Amino acid sequence: VDSPGRFTIWDTETGDQVAQFDDPSRPGHPTNYLSCSPDGSSLLYCTGNQVRVVSSTDGTEQSTFDFPAPPTLVVFPKRTMALALYYEQEAGRKQRVNVTQRLRIWDWKRQVVLHDDVAPIQLLSYAAVSPDERFVALHAEHNHVRYTLAINGDNATLTTPTEFEQTSRVRSPLTFSPDGKYGATSVKNTEYMAAILDVQTGRV
Numbered sequence: 001v002d003s004p005g006r007f008t009i010w011d012t013e014t015g016d017q018v019a020q021f022d023d024p025s026r027p028g029h030p031t032n033y034l035s036c037s038p039d040g041s042s043l044l045y046c047t048g049n050q051v052r053v054v055s056s057t058d059g060t061e062q063s064t065f066d067f068p069a070p071p072t073l074v075v076f077p078k079r080t081m082a083l084a085l086y087y088e089q090e091a092g093r094k095q096r097v098n099v100t101q102r103l104r105i106w107d108w109k110r111q112v113v114l115h116d117d118v119a120p121i122q123l124l125s126y127a128a129v130s131p132d133e134r135f136v137a138l139h140a141e142h143n144h145v146r147y148t149l150a151i152n153g154d155n156a157t158l159t160t161p162t163e164f165e166q167t168s169r170v171r172s173p174l175t176f177s178p179d180g181k182y183g184a185t186s187v188k189n190t191e192y193m194a195a196i197l198d199v200q201t202g203r204v
Contacts, residue, residue, distance in 0.1 A: 044075050050064055
């Protein structure tokens with residue numbers, strides 16, 4: 001994302017700019033959680049109370065998904081699926097304790113919702129999906145919780161929660177290693193900046 005609502009695409013090998021375009025319906029509006037689809041043909045991002053999907057070549061709108069409050073977004077690395085955390089109504093940071101938070105998983109290409117329910121932990125800030133899409137990691141205040149993701153047809157469920165070892169205050173999503181065996185997260189601590197955890201055991 002360049003200026004608000006403007007997208008610039010580069011070739012990562014040559015550094016050449018290959019495309020530039022504005023959000024077709026919200027020029028100048030801030031965008032967040034920008035991600036590429038697994039095949040690189042689409043861009044997904046949050047703006048206002050929406051998740052939008054546009055072509056990565058010219059910005060043509062492909063689909064839009066509405067939420068009651070600004071969502072956070074994670075795009076799956078292999079399938080045309082996404083996960084969003086959102087509140088049932090807009091609320092300031094201090095008021096969110098009184099508003100229910102929900103978790104939605106959907107196939108954005110087919111526009112089919114696989115899961116939309118109350119989040120298993122409230123007041124979540126970050127979510128992440130493992131490279132093999134077996135696990136979803138959700139952030140609690142001082143640690144992450146790993147869930148096994150089970151998908152059966154058009155239904156998705158999160159099972160077998162495993163709490164990771166507590167660290168100082170977590171400040172980022174869990175970033176998985178390419179093989180999915182380890183996860184790293186930024187933490188607020190005077191002695192160290194990050195923690196690396198074993199994804200299977202949850203130990204630092």
